[in-house]
Amino acid sequence: MQLWLIPLLPLAGFAINGLFGRRFSKGLVNVFAIGSVVLSFAWVLKTIAGLGDLNTAYVEHYFTWIQSGPFTINWDFAVDRLTAVMLLVVTGIGSLIHIYSIGYMAHEHGPHHGGYYRFFAYLNLFMFFMLTLVLAANFLVLFVGWEGVGLCSYLLIGFYFDKKFATDAGNKAFIVNRIGDFGFSLAMFYIVKTFASLDFSTVFAKAAGAPESTLTLIGLLLMVGAAGKSAQIPLYVWLPDAMAGPTPVSALIHAATMVTAGVYMTARSFPIYTHAPVAMEVIAVIGIATAFFAATIGITQNDIKKVFAYSTVSQLGYMFVGVGVGAFSAGIYHLVTHAFFKALLFLGAGSVIHSLSGEQDLRNMGGLRSKIPWTFWTMVCAWVAISGIPPFAGFFSKDAILLAAYHYAPWIYWLGTLTAGITAFYVSRAMFLAFFGSYRGHEHHIHESPAVMMVPLTILGLLSLVGGYLFKIPVFLGSLFPALEESEDFTLMAISVAAGLLGILIAYMMYVAKPGMADSLAASLKGLYTLVYNKYFVDEIYGAAVVSPVVNGSRAVLWKGVDVEVIDGAANGIASRAQDVGSVLRRLQSGNIRSYAAWVLFGSVMVIVALGMAGGFR
């Protein structure tokens, strides 16, 4: 079925734009960048249509990548139902966001006038790596994609590389991801040691026979990798800063696709986790803790993108709750619906920022409902979807996760429901601050974004409304994952819906009905507000506990000690010894030919003596 075409098309787009884009007009860049991704999407559709019911994985072998004795790693791609879902999400949402970017980046010249083609080249490269990640049939090929998307994420966060905060954010994302990737690498080493293979099929077939402690260790190490990539406690700190990149990047990479790679990988590894209940419990606890923790931070943020960034962290936490409590398909379900409404929220935010010529602060917005109505109405679709209002997309997936969580441990359900209320509250707060009330900013030329941005918004809006009902992911993936006991519990459902509605209502009270209430509440709870507003000072704690010891230690020990004393000392020492020897030996160079001849004779005699000694002077 030529699966290789799927990732290779964006790679070709990257190569063409990356190599020659400097000379291309924007139109030509668009043709290659958007064309390659849309073609890839079309090829995904054709492939999946041609592969039938996909109850078993369809594998294509390309070449042997690494061979060492009996241990072989092949460059294989595989498609099963889970991969099919991911392929559709990645290429589908990716195509929409690429199209949206034409409008959003239209005024972009960037540093050195290379911004436009560079942006699309990186975006295409990201698509290549993400599709490699999703298609991989073993852990190592997945890791290639995993590292590649990390690279593209770094490149695109630091896209405005003449701004210090952007490059700092890029470095932060890259370095924090290294920690996670280190865990992933250790997990792979352990898998090789245990199963003598990295192929999904081999490893998962043997997983049931391995000791539980081994599987728990592998599962926890994989979770370290997933926590890094998918921004979970304690490695979530990079994602809010990653908003320094252009907004389409935030939508594509830091909301819809890359950050869900951890969820995908964890769900992909379910045969390991089902035999490691401790690891699953850890995942569930980390997930719900992240969901709640990030949601509370989201309440206080004033930057519209930061609000949605913490929302993303929080929603990723939900997905991990789903995976952790054994509802793998529910986790993937939420991944898909979240891709719809969160991409829409970011793109809508991008549209707002675009129409306000770069303004991101919610305090300088307000009353935009009448000025950019199309953006407003599409964002309303995402709003109701994320708030869990039936029958919109977020309701189905969130409900599926919470239901499974209730059967696993009721406290996770209650905390999750509370988080759902907070989620509804902070999204509503952002919506009310941006679109209701009176305008508080200074920009006078407020304009609706161009059609090329509105079309993707509209499509995503429709998907956010009906996507959950239309794509019954748990049914589609039902044959892949172990079944859970299904029980429709309308009481629980009603409670979570009520929490969402309550969140919206409180937000309405605080920000529309009585606009001064929020500030007075913040003033009366000053300590708590300051704590949350400053993101619980986690960045500062990490800075004091991890970063500065490393920096100071490097400076004092590695630089002044090891580098200057040992390495430079060794290099300079060798040089000065050579100088000493040379100052003695240079007396030999007398310029007198006869003394040279005498030295040659001396050498010859020595050689003869040496040969004689070797022969033993017979």
Add this chain to the structure above:
Amino acid sequence: MTEVPISWYLTLSAILFALGVAGFLFRRSIITVFMSIELMLNAVNLSFITFSYQFKQVNGHLFAFFVMVVAAAEAAVGLAIILNIFKNRATLNIDEIDSMKN
């Protein structure tokens, strides 16, 4: 007819070689030094031909032949260099030709 031990030939070769080395070390005239080199080459040729006799093979002769050819080429170039040195420095004393040092 008494026959000559092969070691006598090789000893003669060694003596001639040593005399060549002595000429190279102790003479100051660059032409004599050059002739000493020729003497050493001849001594080596004698060894080659003696070995060729010992092993009853023609290979040693060919080595001697090539040595001769190289010696001829060397003499042509070397004497041309000596001519140049004399033109430029007006001396044939090897101890005064020390521009490799200064």
Add this chain to the structure above:
Amino acid sequence: MDIFLFLLFAIIAVVAAINVVVQTHPISSAVSLIGVMGSLAVLYLLLGAEFLAAAQVIVYAGAIMVLFVFVIMLLNAGAEAKRGRSLMVQLLGVPLLVALLGLLAYFVQRLFPQGVTVHFGGFTGGTAEAVGRALFTSYVLPFEVTSLLILIAIIGAIVLARKELD
């Protein structure tokens, strides 16, 4: 007869070689060197190397030494000056030379048994035919390379000699 001829020409060669070294005038050294080469040619004949004996006389004693004599005449080189000295040579020259000769003689005596002897006619593989056959079959590549070497030497000599014209 063999031993007589060997001793005669060996003594001539050694005496002439000593003369090469001790004579102060280059022309005396050159004439002595011709004596060394001539007597070596006889020794080559005794060893059965008739082609090389002829080549020795023609190439060495004839061509190369004539070149030497020609240069000596051209430069009008007189007896060498006593100027200049080398501490290294004065201190180590004689001991090293003695060591070299001693070692070589020691190894020759040790490595070559007295039983192996040379008599005239004991080896007839050194004819012009035999040498030519080897030269143009198994040694054809070195032979051709040699021609290149000579070409380079000719060009080099011309370039070096031309310099004095301009």
